[in-house]
Amino acid sequence: xxxxxxxxxxxxxxxxxxxxxxxxxxxxxxxxxxxxxxxxxxxxxxxxxxxxxxxxxxxxxxxxxxxxxxxxxxxxxxxxxxxxxxxxxxxxxxxxxxxxxxxxxxxxxxxxxxxxxxxxxxxxxxxxxxxxxxxxxxxxxxxxxxxxxxxxxxxxxxxxxxxxxxxxxxxxxxxxxxxxxxxxxxxxxxxxxxxxxxxxxxxxxx
Amino acid sequence: xxxxxxxxxxxxxxxxxxxxxxxxxxxxxxxxxxxxxxxxxxxxxxxxxxxxxxxxxxxxxxxxxxxxxxxxxxxxxxxxxxxxxxxxxxxxxxxxxxxxxxxxxxxxxxxxxxxxxxxxxxxxxxxxxxxxxxxxxxxxxxxxxxxxxxxxxxxxxxxxxxxxxxxxxxxxxxxxxxxxxxxxxxxxxxxxxxxxxxxxxxxxxxxxxxxxxxxxxxxxxxxxxxxxxxxxxxxxxxxxxxxxxxxxxxxxxxxxxxxxxxxxxxxxxxxxxxxxxxxxxxxxxxxxxxxxxxxxxxxxxxxxxxxxxxxxxxxxxxx
Numbered sequence: 239x240x241x242x243x244x245x246x247x248x249x250x251x252x253x254x255x256x257x258x259x260x261x262x263x264x265x266x267x268x269x270x271x272x273x274x275x276x277x278x279x280x281x282x283x284x285x286x287x288x289x290x291x292x293x294x295x296x297x298x299x300x301x302x303x304x305x306x307x308x309x310x311x312x313x314x315x316x317x318x319x320x321x322x323x324x325x326x327x328x329x330x331x332x333x334x335x336x337x338x339x340x341x342x343x344x345x346x347x348x349x350x351x352x353x354x355x356x357x358x359x360x361x362x363x364x365x366x367x368x369x370x371x372x373x374x375x376x377x378x379x380x381x382x383x384x385x386x387x388x389x390x391x392x393x394x395x396x397x398x399x400x401x402x403x404x405x406x407x408x409x410x411x412x413x414x415x416x417x418x419x420x421x422x423x424x425x426x427x428x429x430x431x432x433x434x435x436x437x438x439x440x441x442x443x444x
Numbered sequence: 445x446x447x448x449x450x451x452x453x454x455x456x457x458x459x460x461x462x463x464x465x466x467x468x469x470x471x472x473x474x475x476x477x478x479x480x481x482x483x484x485x486x487x488x489x490x491x492x493x494x495x496x497x498x499x500x501x502x503x504x505x506x507x508x509x510x511x512x513x514x515x516x517x518x519x520x521x522x523x524x525x526x527x528x529x530x531x532x533x534x535x536x537x538x539x540x541x542x543x544x545x546x547x548x549x550x551x552x553x554x555x556x557x558x559x560x561x562x563x564x565x566x567x568x569x570x571x572x573x574x575x576x577x578x579x580x581x582x583x584x585x586x587x588x589x590x591x592x593x594x595x596x597x598x599x600x601x602x603x604x605x606x607x608x609x610x611x612x613x614x615x616x617x618x619x620x621x622x623x624x625x626x627x628x629x630x631x632x633x634x635x636x637x638x639x640x641x642x643x644x645x646x647x648x649x650x651x652x653x654x655x656x657x658x659x660x661x662x663x664x665x666x667x668x669x670x671x672x673x674x675x676x677x678x679x680x681x682x683x684x685x686x687x688x689x690x691x692x693x694x695x696x697x698x699x700x701x702x703x704x705x706x707x708x709x710x711x712x713x714x715x716x717x718x719x720x721x722x723x724x725x726x727x728x729x730x731x732x733x734x735x736x737x738x739x740x741x742x743x744x745x746x747x748x749x750x751x752x753x754x755x756x757x758x759x760x761x762x763x
Contacts, residue, residue, distance in 0.1 A: 276712060276713075278713070280478055280713065280716045281478075281716050281717075283704070283716065283717040284716065284717050284720060287696075287700060291692065291693060295685060298689070299685040299689075302654065302680070302684055302685060303678060303681045305654060305655065305658060
């Protein structure tokens, strides 16, 4: 760094026996660094720094996995009832009857695929997973990925969402023209948004 | 930054001037205690070239594919540019040193000093650009999750470009200021405080996103897939750790070097840490190689663009 160079220049001006030498010795121009009488190993800072860094990264990893573990999945009984409850609340929010959980889970899959630009890599796996009522994100890797489906598939399923302009980057031209209008209509978004957010977050981090 | 190995230069200078042999012997005892750890120039240039090429590929792919003209990819491009600058800096510095050794450039000329200042500011620009690009990427993802339905209106293309312009102007100004005033103590402290602050902020953003993902997973997970569920959340933890761990491991050694050089240059322990300066520089170039892999190449669209580019090149070559 020029910081070191400037310091060395100043100190080297006192020792002008050979200007070529003083430039090269810039790290060692700080006066003779005596290595006698060292209590600890001479590379102790290096070792301590790297060990500390490794410990910090591992600690961070364990904190994150602990966050995972505290969110352990529920039992199967409570799970299905939860899903039904969720579906009902979904229905109540949008005032549109959803025929079955299958439709609901398929909608979630559609939403997640078409509404977020952070999508799961194995979309096909998700479809299959949806059939068995698994969460759409359980076999996902985190991949930054454009949405491959248009929001048209979503429009078929949910009337309320036909005008939403969720990030759909394949059809940006079409969506951008609808940008302003969409959000005027989108007033169910409060509940929907939180659900969307949850799905997309799970995709990003998986 | 002329950080040549003293041993090489002693040999070089020793041939030209005899009276300073005492200087050599005076210092040799101290120097051999903590020698500069040398990274071969071939390794340097290979790593730097790989970093530059990879990031250039990312830039070309994003420019060529219209589907990738999105805020998210612009931020990734910004990261690629800052990584490229870092590798470019190291390459130029090595070339500079080689030219000095061959005698084409004097060590004390004004032009060389200005060149050195320019290269220092390029390096600081690269570091600041990396930090702010990572911050922008994290913020973009955060908005995508927590403001999903309004994302398109919050993060328009124009706003993304404006944000990038502001970031890079700020980084350029700061880097020039830091390079010019690097002898002041006051410049080093904000520089080194900025680094952990940004890391902490990015970590908080990602943890918040992670918590939301976890609560979502809690709601829809089912027992048969509980093992799978655990595994995918583990993947989230691994991903986050990789994001931040790579950045930390690649940049923190150098930042610590700057701190030690400022505050305890005479201490033997600090001097021993500073002797691995070249390794720290190589780590920064490794960061330039790893960053596209964990940010850009995760996108299937980008990967397919690469394939198209290479397949087209092969196709054209066949014909």
